[in-house]
Amino acid sequence: MAAFVLPHLFFLFVLPYFSVAQTNGTVTVGASLTTEDATPWLSASGDFAFGFHQLDNKDLFLVSIWYDQVPDKTVVWYANGDNPAPRGSKIELTADRGLIFSSPQGEQTSISDPIIGVVAYGVMNDTGNFVLVNKNSELLWQSFNQFTDTLLPTQIMENGKFLSSRQSESNFSRGRFQLSRLNGDLGLRTVNIPGNFRNNPYYFLSTGNSSGSGSGSSSDTLVFNKSGDLSILRDNGQELVLSRGDDAQAYDFYHRVTLNFDGVLTHYSHPKAKTGSSSWIVLWTVPVDICLSTVEDAGSGVCGYNRICRINIDRRPECECPRPFSLLDPADDYRGCVPDFVQDCVNEPSSASNLYDFYRVTYIAWPTGDYDQLEPYDEESCQEACLTDCMCAVAILKGNICRKKKLPLSNGRLVNHYGTAFIKFRKTNSSQNPALPVPGRNNQDGLVILMSAFLGTSVFVNFILISVMCIGFLLIYRYKLTTIGKAESVVERNLRCYTFKELLDATEGFKEELGRGSFGIVYKGVVQMGGSNIHVAVKKLDRILQDGDKEFKTEVNIIGQTHHKNLVQLNGYCYDGPHRLLVYEFLSNGSLAGFLFGDLKLSWNQRTQIAVGIARGLVYLHDECSTQIIHCDIKPQNILLDDYFNARISDFGLAKLLRIDQSETHTAIRGTKGYVAPEWFRNMPITVKADVFSFECCFWRSFVVGKMWIWRLVEREQF
Template sequence: MSLSLFFLLILIFSSSTSSSTTIILQGNTTLKSPNNTFQLGLFSFSFSFYLAIRHTSLPFPNTTWVANRLHPSPTQTGSILHLTQTGSLILTHSNTTLWSTAPTFNTSSNLSLKLLDSGNLILSAPNGLVLWQSFDSPTDTWLPGMNLTRFNSLTSWRTQTDPTPGLYSLRLKPPFFGEFELVFNDTVSYWSTGNWTDGKFLNIPEMSIPYLYSFHFLSPFSPAAEFGFSERASETGTQPPTMFRVEPFGQIRQYTWNNQAGSWKMFWSMPEPVCQVRGLCGRFGVCIGETSKLCECVSGFEPLDGDGWGSGDYSKGCYRGDAGSDGSDGFRDLGDVRFGFGNVSLIKGKSRSFCEGECLRDCGCVGLSFDEGSGVCRNFYGLLSDFQNLTGGGESGGFYVRVPKGGSGGRKKVFDRKVLSGVVIGVVVVLGVVVMALLVMVKKKRGGGRKGLEEEEEDGFVPVLNLKVFSYKELQLATRGFSEKVGHGGFGTVFQGELSDASVVAVKRLERPGGGEKEFRAEVSTIGNIQHVNLVRLRGFCSENSHRLLVYEYMQNGALNVYLRKEGPCLSWDVRFRVAVGTAKGIAYLHEECRCCIIHCDIKPENILLDGDFTAKVSDFGLAKLIGRDFSRVLVTMRGTWGYVAPEWISGVAITTKADVYSYGMTLLELIGGRRNVEAPLSAGGGGGGGESGDEMGGKWFFPPWAAQRIIEGNVSDVMDKRLGNAYNIEEARRVALVAVWCIQDDEAMRPTMGMVVKMLEGLVEVSVPPPPKLLQALVTGDSFHGVKADSGNGASSTGGSLSDGDLEVSTADSESYTGNVFSPLDVNVNVSVR
């Protein structure tokens, strides 16, 4: 059945449906544009139904917009598109809302909904005012007449047949918004158009064809910062259809319609080759770039998601096959390869077999390479991805991936001579390793327990990530005698330097060699084996005599605290939201994805750095404490910064990762407010809030209690940085504000995990209104407080405490284990077991 409309649909609220809603589409009905170019309807993809706009007569790819990407309908029957009396479009199935637009609060009885021949669905008032349009909420396709702005972006489908949001997006590149970039997983930028100059993008001259299309670009410094294009009229009066599309495999392509061939013609695609797309083949996947098959598994590995692999979704990558019948592993030579997203440890060894033995003893080791010239092998850890075969210039000496003996799942059924020989050789190798280990132990005892990383290197192991060992003189020259101070971090001062290869670095010099030795070793061993886009990378170190220095990648835009001053630079909302999400992802990686759970212990704006693209990177792991996967708590000497310390630290109980969640929540409040949490008293009504009773301490005004109350009451705009004006996404701001208050709950069990925080910020989990944190005031005033309960395993609880300037030794408490798969703010479902 088709609902064909020539010009527009006049919506009249009738008694046949409901006094408050009107049915627009139902079942297999469609809404067509005047010339039947486009149609709106409920169409089937991957055995589910989506409200979508598509070309009426053109073949695949013909779908240009999808509404309910996150919530498909199971059947066409029972799916209804309504228009409410408040001017909101709502898609439902069996009375369950699958998708909706924000209310326009236009209660006119003759609102009009029309689908234009441009592919734009418009809801307008009787006076012609556009209340909502699909062009403002694009999906994966960019059509003529559609403007992309700093507030919207294109996101790929999951696969060619699955409209679920994929892993790749096209957006205007912050902070200047003068070019487009392709981004993997909302964090990793892997290609850009170059700046818009003289009517074209530097990297894509094909994107501007003056006789076919007219492009326009509003100033990136305007609130709109939008870019769009329109078709030029030809001699015949029409141009063939064209569109830009972000593909599920990470490329952006321009398609034009070829009338003679009766199909779409790809005009250009970027990046080329397709193997430059990040994360395309997932972990242990090799990009081969063939049209029929983009990826294959590393030899000895198998697809983790066989169905997805078959449909073109390679993102979940591959897993190592089963071990041999004896449970042992071996190595397969992949030759010269290149890959990313891996952690590395350097090991001194005389042969590759020695390095293989070291790798096999560590269950986390997934492969290695050996350089005979230097006698150094590199053992790799983590989920390696982005493999590419090279003809040269890959891993020195080739890369050897750890696989089950006999190949992928190869279980040998015959005990032949080769197996016997392997067993004998293995026994000899193991005995040799045992003898070497005994010799090393004897050597250590005779050496009187020497300390320092130099001795560890001589013993054959350096627990660091592909780091360079600098001499003190090198760093002294690089920093011009430590003259350019750029900050003061934990236990030391940070200087800007320039290495011999002209790369700019940040050099952190520990200023307390005696007390700082432990922190230095902790940072090297911790940061050195961690790599994540939202964590600062350690490039090298110096451990010469009494000198202790760390060399980091340099963050061009400094620390977040620089932007939290009224007289300082102002970050746009887009940057702030990316900082919030990026920081959460970095902390979540430390908590949940590292081989050992890492509690940072000092999350604050000073330890959140911004690179040249304003990507947030968490820094300063000097206070980090590592705990094994089998434990949920760690006892520490209380450190950190006042104002960010969780209540359980004050009450004298052992902390968990939820202490970092609390500090992150406090930092979020500063981020959205564009100010520090502790400031001099404000005049009554100033700055959106005044020092209300109970919010002051020692002449200083504490922002969080006042902000939390406003957020809970629904007055998020009162808390927002006034320098932003109205240039921010209201829904995102509300989400960030509510998450901040959930993070600073008194009871750590009420706080979400950082992994859940990421999902809440990204809109994958609905965020409800939290209860007010009651201990904030007590933490500020130093009064005794009650309510933080630490179960010591015998029914006793620990309450009370006050702030002090000195260190506070944390009392011993038995560990507790918290489990639960879903964070439900209104009905927290947490199982607690004491062990």
């Protein structure tokens, strides 16, 4: 009996100590974690966790500290970003070396170097700081002294320290951007990796603007206090506040300042309560437009070589390869873009014009790298000068000045009223070397040889040849007729037919919502096209006629036949059981409404360009495509903008599929209240002028331009 009772009494006696050890954040010497452990080392409040954070590659882990109460488990510190830990790795707290990382092969490295003294225990604090102390509670090491990409409240950054961005949202390797304290200057810089050379700052925090120079001293300190205020504490006692939290609500919110992988420094907050917003809220960000702030004499700029930087509505840069360039490494955006062709050296204008042509693009600028300047020049002479120059990749004409640029191009960005860029590309049907014989002469020589052979053969052989040729022509003719018949089916067209499972996987379970409209919800997805991953917009049609199978196929067939630069292109569809979905090209600039009613405003030149683009798209739908299409719902939310702010009309051709009782006005009207034409209210026949009326209302309210000018522009097709 005693043998049974005594162990249980002992267990009851020590149980409170185990409970304290699990809730006060203390980690004893000898404690360890493995990649298979579900429970990390938690702080007393449970807000922060230390352990192995699983990456997208399920077999790799990050030794890190993260917000454990936030749904996405936001990582705020990490130790092995360049070399993620494989499955089977281990962390152990030792007395002599502190935190020791062991690989599955038994190789050991110290995470907490240097340690001077003997570690008594570790503590995961509620500030997010993991510390190691001796038996006298004296600090031996702390994670706050090993900076990664994030500052937490109560953390300070002294001279010589820096934050380093990660390589991408999910890749924690060292990135290209730094927030550094050098010689008293606190600035954002790019770094030429894999080396450590820092380029000149593209933004100074010590002056509060992007064009000045640093004015701090080496004793200035960057302080992120417990109230969520980010400020510079000068050696003379003055405090320069960069971003404020809310002192009254400081304990109701988590705060962090992160140097994002794209070079933007951002102050975030997140409510601690389980209800309310489930995402981080942006309180402050610098620079406001990193695309225009960063100009480097050396280095590739924000986006990498031969890329274009543009700012989105969230003030974050988005990078694209201009035509005719493609990503050098799809797994690493910042390695830049390379041309899709090999440029030969052709000095003769006639030969060069047979081989090369230009993409004419406005608003694109590469402010550095001019190697030649010509004036006074017009468009034709500027293009010709680049065409016959073996080094010229791009010519930019601004006014009467023609500037030639060679590869690689750096610091590319969108700039209003910058000029016109002529990007040289090789014609796809001109792959032959101009030094080779003329193709026409080859054809003539071949014809002579064929006729000679034909006339030199016997009559019987000629009869056999003629018979075979006639049968061949007959088979080809019948095949063409069959192909034309099949082409009337949606499935046989260029549109891809997806299963619902494919689109469910492509959108990660319809995770990221892009917008909502009369026909359903639009989600962002990624599909494979031509061997590469392509972003798409997937529209779930949840308000269409359920029994209109034939009508759905007909309308999708019509939409798939439309091709115009001012229409959103349909790439595929889903017709799987009760599921009806459409797959469109993805336009990352979003809708026109986001610019009209948001913080970022369009210039008048851009507004005019967009108005004319929509007018062109409507004329095509009304008069130029094979089947006339009346949109019925022209509004800013249905006008999308491409990378160069060209207008693209979406949701055309779907009005016939919308259930009348599900239209936004809850009447027989198809369209959005405030934009519909009077005909809808009077039971009059609906014509293309219903779209013209909606277009007029849309731009009268949003663009504040003359009604009659817009009406005449569309009615007379003057563009």
